[in-house]
Amino acid sequence: xxxxxxxxxxxxxEQRGPVFLIGLDRAGKRNAFDSALLGELSLALGExxxxxxxxxxxxxxxxxxxxxxxxxxxxxxxLASGALAYPPGGIDPWGVGGRxxxxxxxxxxxxxxxxxxxxxxxxxxxxxxxxxxxxAHLEVLRGIAPLGGSSVRFxxxxxxxxxxxxxxxxxxxxxxxxxxMRLVTEVVEPGEALARALEFAGKIALAAPLGVQAxxxxxxxxxxxxxxxxxxxxxxQMLRLIRSEDAREGVMAMMQKRAPVFKGR
Numbered sequence: 275x276x277x278x279x280x281x282x283x284x285x286x287x288e289q290r291g292p293v294f295l296i297g298l299d300r301a302g303k304r305n306a307f308d309s310a311l312l313g314e315l316s317l318a319l320g321e322x323x324x325x326x327x328x329x330x331x332x333x334x335x336x337x338x339x340x341x342x343x344x345x346x347x348x349x350x351x352x353l354a355s356g357a358l359a360y361p362p363g364g365i366d367p368w369g370v371g372g373r374x375x376x377x378x379x380x381x382x383x384x385x386x387x388x389x390x391x392x393x394x395x396x397x398x399x400x401x402x403x404x405x406x407x408x409x410a411h412l413e414v415l416r417g418i419a420p421l422g423g424s425s426v427r428f429x430x431x432x433x434x435x436x437x438x439x440x441x442x443x444x445x446x447x448x449x450x451x452x453x454x455m456r457l458v459t460e461v462v463e464p465g466e467a468l469a470r471a472l473e474f475a476g477k478i479a480l481a482a483p484l485g486v487q488a489x490x491x492x493x494x495x496x497x498x499x500x501x502x503x504x505x506x507x508x509x510x511q512m513l514r515l516i517r518s519e520d521a522r523e524g525v526m527a528m529m530q531k532r533a534p535v536f537k538g539r
Contacts, residue, residue, distance in 0.1 A: 278302040278337060283311020285318045286336065292329040292479040293472065294322045301337025306345040307390050309352055316364030323365060323375055326538060329483050330475040333394065334382040334468045340407070343389030346416060368422035369397040374494055376487045378478050382471035383407050383458070392457065393422030396431065399490070401458040402470045403449045409457075415444040431456045482520040483538035 280302025288295040296318045298305040305311070315333075322331045335341065352358040366372045368390070381395050383403040388410050395401045411428075413420050420428075420441065429437040432455035440447060449461045462470050478486060488511045496504035515521055519539040527534035 283308045283314060285311065285314035287318055287321070289328065290472075292327060293475045294318075294325070294328045294331045295472075296322070296331055296333045298333070298335040298341060301335070301339070303345065304339040304342035304386055305335050305337065306342040308345040308348040309358060312349075312358075312367075313361050313364065315367050316360040319365040319367060319375065319379075320363045323377055324363075328377070329479040329481075329486070329538075330378050330380060332380045332382060332468070332471045332475050333398070334471065335384060337385075339385035340383045340387040341391040341394075342386055343391060343412065344421075346418075367397065368393050370421075370423050374498075376490065378475075378486060378490060380471045380475050380478070382467035384464070384467050388412055389420070390422055392428070393420060393424050395457060396424060396427035397422070400471070400474050402460050402462055402467045402474070403452060403458040404464045404467045405449050405461050406464050407449045407452075407467075408446050409440075409448070409452055410444060410446040411441050412444045414442060428457070480533075480536075482518075482524060482534070482536040484515055484518055484520055488515060 278301040279299050283298070283300040283305075286295070286297035286299050288297070296315065298311065298315070300306065300308070300311055319331070322328050349358065360366055360372065365375050369375070378400075379398045380400045380402070381398040383391070383395065383401060384407055385404075386408055387395070387403075389412055392409055392411060411420060411424060419425065424441065428441060436455050439445070449458065452458045453461050460470065492504050492507055492511065495507055520536045523534050523536060
């Protein structure tokens with residue numbers, strides 16, 4: 275952990291073998307997203323995507339809070355003028371525009387997780403939340419609406435009435451409620467979210483990278499374009515994967531009763 279940063283946002287990066295740790299680092303402002311933090315997170319995700327050694331990313335927060343959401347004092351003028359854009363080579367952390375990521379992302383949530391933090395969770399693949407984490411969509415109390423996909427993904431995960439219960443009121447909810455609404459994968463004790471997220475990431479990193487990426491490709495196609503589009507991909511995916519070195523390794527490992535060692539080829 276770094277000393278509490280209250281200046282422009284930054285993102286820490288750490289590679290642990292095939293796992294990439296991405297840390298929101300503006301703890302002095304409860305990791306509120308300013309344009310600098312948005313840009314840094316986008317770039318870190320782009321770096322993860324382009325590095326073939328990396329197989330899973332874990333997004334976490336430095337300090338006591340995941341994020342207080344958007345820093346509207348800093349962002350509002352840029353949003354109003356249309357001047358805010360992600361840097362070249364970056365990836366939209368909320369998956370609203372630009373290129374779609376190909377690799378898995380696990381999120382570890384602690385403390386406050388407001389607005390953009392929930393939307394970051396909803397665009398991840400696995401989310402671990404600490405039992406005392408608190409969540410809220412406050413946009414309607416700030417004169418705006420969710421900007422990062424919750425109007426689509428929250429309703430899809432939780433159902434219309436549960437989602438609107440919180441999207442239209444700005445009320446807070448706890449980790450148990452987030453789990454009930456299927457916004458998070460698992461709830462753990464305070465201080466344990468990052469360790470548990472790393473466990474998930476480690477398991478994903480042992481799996482065949484091409485198989486993991488094909489699974490995400492199919493799921494994203496169904497989400498974005500409908501079931502028919504995803505089903506239409508399956509034959510091509512099967513042919514591509516069954517001819518890979520990793521598929522041969524998977525069969526040999528099964529026959530030899532050993533753990534497979536996948537190369538992503």
